[in-house]
Amino acid sequence: MTDPRGVLQDVRQGMIPAHIYNDKEIFELEKERVFGRSWLFVGHESEVPEAGDYVVRRVLEDSFIISRDEHGEIRALFNMCLHRGMQVCRTEMGNASHFRCPYHGWSYRNDGRIVGLPFHKEAYGGEEGFRKKGQTLLPAPSLGIYNGLIFVSLDPDAEPLEDFLGDFKFYMDYYTKQSGDGIELRGPQRWRVKANWKIGAENFAGDMYHTPQTHTSVVEIGLFREPKAEKRKDGTTYWAGNGGGTTYKLPEGTLEDRLRYVGYPDEMIARMKEQWSQEQLDVVGKDGFMVSAASVFPNMSFVHNWPRVEEGSDEVLPFISIRQWQPISEDETEIVSWFAVDKNAPEEFKALSYKAYLMCFGSGGMFEQDDVENWVSLTSTAGGPMARRLLLNSRMGMLENGQNVVEPLTSEQYSGPGSTRIGYSEYNQRELLLRWADHLERPMEKAAQLQVGTSPAQGGSPDGTGHSPAERPGSSAVETVSVEA
Amino acid sequence: MLVESANERTSKTLSEQSVLGGHAPRTQRTGESLPFNDRLHLEAHRWLVDEAYLLDEQDYETWMSRIAEDVHYLMPVRVTTALGAGYSTSPGMAHLDENKYSLSRRVARFATEHAWTEDPPSRLRHYITNVRTFRTENADEIIVDSAVLLFRSRGDVREAATVSAGREDLLRRTAAGWELARRTILVDESVIRMQNLAIFL
Numbered sequence: 043m044t045d046p047r048g049v050l051q052d053v054r055q056g057m058i059p060a061h062i063y064n065d066k067e068i069f070e071l072e073k074e075r076v077f078g079r080s081w082l083f084v085g086h087e088s089e090v091p092e093a094g095d096y097v098v099r100r101v102l103e104d105s106f107i108i109s110r111d112e113h114g115e116i117r118a119l120f121n122m123c124l125h126r127g128m129q130v131c132r133t134e135m136g137n138a139s140h141f142r143c144p145y146h147g148w149s150y151r152n153d154g155r156i157v158g159l160p161f162h163k164e165a166y167g168g169e170e171g172f173r174k175k176g177q178t179l180l181p182a183p184s185l186g187i188y189n190g191l192i193f194v195s196l197d198p199d200a201e202p203l204e205d206f207l208g209d210f211k212f213y214m215d216y217y218t219k220q221s222g223d224g225i226e227l228r229g230p231q232r233w234r235v236k237a238n239w240k241i242g243a244e245n246f247a248g249d250m251y252h253t254p255q256t257h258t259s260v261v262e263i264g265l266f267r268e269p270k271a272e273k274r275k276d277g278t279t280y281w282a283g284n285g286g287g288t289t290y291k292l293p294e295g296t297l298e299d300r301l302r303y304v305g306y307p308d309e310m311i312a313r314m315k316e317q318w319s320q321e322q323l324d325v326v327g328k329d330g331f332m333v334s335a336a337s338v339f340p341n342m343s344f345v346h347n348w349p350r351v352e353e354g355s356d357e358v359l360p361f362i363s364i365r366q367w368q369p370i371s372e373d374e375t376e377i378v379s380w381f382a383v384d385k386n387a388p389e390e391f392k393a394l395s396y397k398a399y400l401m402c403f404g405s406g407g408m409f410e411q412d413d414v415e416n417w418v419s420l421t422s423t424a425g426g427p428m429a430r431r432l433l434l435n436s437r438m439g440m441l442e443n444g445q446n447v448v449e450p451l452t453s454e455q456y457s458g459p460g461s462t463r464i465g466y467s468e469y470n471q472r473e474l475l476l477r478w479a480d481h482l483e484r485p486m487e488k489a490a491q492l493q494v495g496t497s498p499a500q501g502g503s504p505d506g507t508g509h510s511p512a513e514r515p516g517s518s519a520v521e522t523v524s525v526e527a
Numbered sequence: 528m529l530v531e532s533a534n535e536r537t538s539k540t541l542s543e544q545s546v547l548g549g550h551a552p553r554t555q556r557t558g559e560s561l562p563f564n565d566r567l568h569l570e571a572h573r574w575l576v577d578e579a580y581l582l583d584e585q586d587y588e589t590w591m592s593r594i595a596e597d598v599h600y601l602m603p604v605r606v607t608t609a610l611g612a613g614y615s616t617s618p619g620m621a622h623l624d625e626n627k628y629s630l631s632r633r634v635a636r637f638a639t640e641h642a643w644t645e646d647p648p649s650r651l652r653h654y655i656t657n658v659r660t661f662r663t664e665n666a667d668e669i670i671v672d673s674a675v676l677l678f679r680s681r682g683d684v685r686e687a688a689t690v691s692a693g694r695e696d697l698l699r700r701t702a703a704g705w706e707l708a709r710r711t712i713l714v715d716e717s718v719i720r721m722q723n724l725a726i727f728l
Contacts, residue, residue: 132607133606133608133609133612134606134607134608134717135608135617136608136609136612228618228619228620229604230620231604231620231622231719232604232717232718232719233718233720233721233722233723234719234720235722235723236685236686236722258639259636259639259641259642260636262636262641263635263639264632265632265636351629352628353628376718381620392546393546396546396619397546397547397624397629400547400622400623400624400625400629401629401632404622405622405719405723405724406602406723406724406725407723408632408633408636411642411644411723411724411725412641412642412643412644414644414722414723415643415644415723416643418685418722422685
């Protein structure tokens with residue numbers, strides 16, 4: 043039996059009971075208390091550019107239709123028919139004005155409103171028997187969008203997304219706002235690995251220490267320009283708001299020199315200069331750091347790197363990837379990995395950046411191949427009784443008495459928000475697990491239930507008005523059903 | 528699902544639609560599949576079986592010597608779409624979208640002493656079946672369809688992983704024998720149930 047209280051005490055000391063990476067009871071608690079109320083990434087607006095476009099994404103076991111309705115608004119609708127609970131949408135993506143349940147033919151507009159209920163009058167006696175008016179597919183309790191990134195939370199009282207992200211937004215902009223129009227997202231690639239979900243999130247948050255060992259081979263084959271992967275220790279780790287990440291140290295030079303060094307063409311650099319704040323520009327141009335991997339609590343990560351993609355050239359090409367570590371069980375994770383690129387980037391840049399992504403990360407990526415091998419092995423070892431006797435030391439960067447090995451950079455040394463240090467440490471992994479421990483400790487409040495057909499649905503809408511879609515002014519109620527138009 | 532019918536909304540092949548396939552040879556099949564005793568079919572079948580043994584043994588150096596300079600090696604991401612949607616691959620995204628250079632980097636990596644994911648190596652078995660061959664307009668090029676099932680076992684007790692896919696290959700006759708000039712791999716799963724694609728199909 044797991045003693046959650048003891049586990050959390052240890053974790054808060056930076057000592058990690060190894061079994062948390064493969065423990066059924068811990069996983070049940072995580073499902074309820076971490077994933078039951080955190081902000082979770084589900085997709086990007088560019089995946090559903092036109093009215094009627096949708097993608098289907100999961101929040102653990104729950105399936106949500108992420109759609110753009112006829113008014114252009116983004117919706118996150120629980121994919122369960124209000125009648126008998128069938129999935130109303132059984133595809134992964136498409137364009138539809140309506141979703142029709144294959145069981146009894148109930149149908150819903152792409153904003154969730156029910157429009158077709160066969161034999162409403164004959165079978166239910168009309169509105170008096172079943173209040174069809176105002177019924178919608180259950181919307182995600184909370185929906186938030188930042189730089190086009192769509193998040194949902196199962197907590198109707200979740201703090202606003204931007205408050206949750208806090209100062210991490212400063213760093214998110216490097217990945218997702220290189221020009222006024224932001225990114226377009228392609229993919230995702232999805233694959234399942236027999237590894238616990240926390241390992242990848244921790245790794246991307248702050249593990250610069252693994253690079254020289256795990257990723258030696260990609261340097262040896264000339265994919266990575268940095269002569270020694272151990273160059274990582276000159277970079278920083280930062281933690282800001284509810285996320286943190288790692289950076290590389292750039293060679294001396296101006297802002298432009300440094301952005302060119304990682305492979306950005308001048309026209310993209312010009313747009314970054316228009317888009318980013320002085321402080322955001324200074325982290326690169328003045329302080330000399332470039333963002334690499336990062337994680338937002340609990341299970342979203344980013345990566346930015348700049349490999350060589352063609353033969354006989356010293357040129358490198360930067361790529362950006364966004365991913366989610368979707369928990370399947372205590373020892374299995376579905377990796378959902380997208381390629382992201384600035385919408386206004388030149389077409390040739392987009393193509394080569396995509397090539398850089400495919401070579402490095404994702405289901406076939408050469409960096410990723412070795413990471414996953416390690417994480418599968420770790421997870422498998424963590425499942426047995428001996429792992430319960432081991433408290434893994436995750437205190438790198440801290441002396442026994444709690445003093446720092448390296449102090450954070452001062453505001454003179456560094457222009458970005460949060461707590462930032464040069465060199466190897468595990469501050470970020472600890473930050474992630476501290477939040478994890480806080481959630482596991484805090485019991486859940488009972489969620490409100492909706493009685494279908496007897497009360498109107500309530501739900502979040504991205505405009506923050508709290509109006510359910512049926513209350514939207516100007517909406518009409520007529521319909522010809524055409525699924526997958 | 529045939530490679531050529533994976534997207535009915537356009538007459539373009541998957542290789543033509545792919546982001547990085549601009550350099551790829553465009554030769555297409557003509558006519559019906561060849562009889563199984565046709566010499567071209569026998570040569571194609573033998574080539575595929577020999578290749579399967581090379582891939583099982585991870586003899587990637589020899590394998591690369593049978594890959595054309597202008598190769599396009601494509602494995603699109605499959606998605607579940609409605610029957611009438613007209614496409615079943617993710618627009619603009621593949622698992623692998625490779626040219627000779629990127630394939631050569633993958634192979635070079637396995638030859639280092641630090642490609643941990645294949646050290647210790649997987650036990651691999653490529654099962655090749657449903658082979659059929661077509662002539663093209665070029666006497667020295669043929670199209671070969673096949674089905675592949677890869678069985679991959681790592682460690683002693685870990686559950687083995689399998690991948691099932693259909694393939695369409697363009698083989699080209701050279702002085703040194705047949706070379707692979709284009710391969711489109713239509714994997715049969717949307718979510719890959721394998722820890723990575725540190726393998727070739």
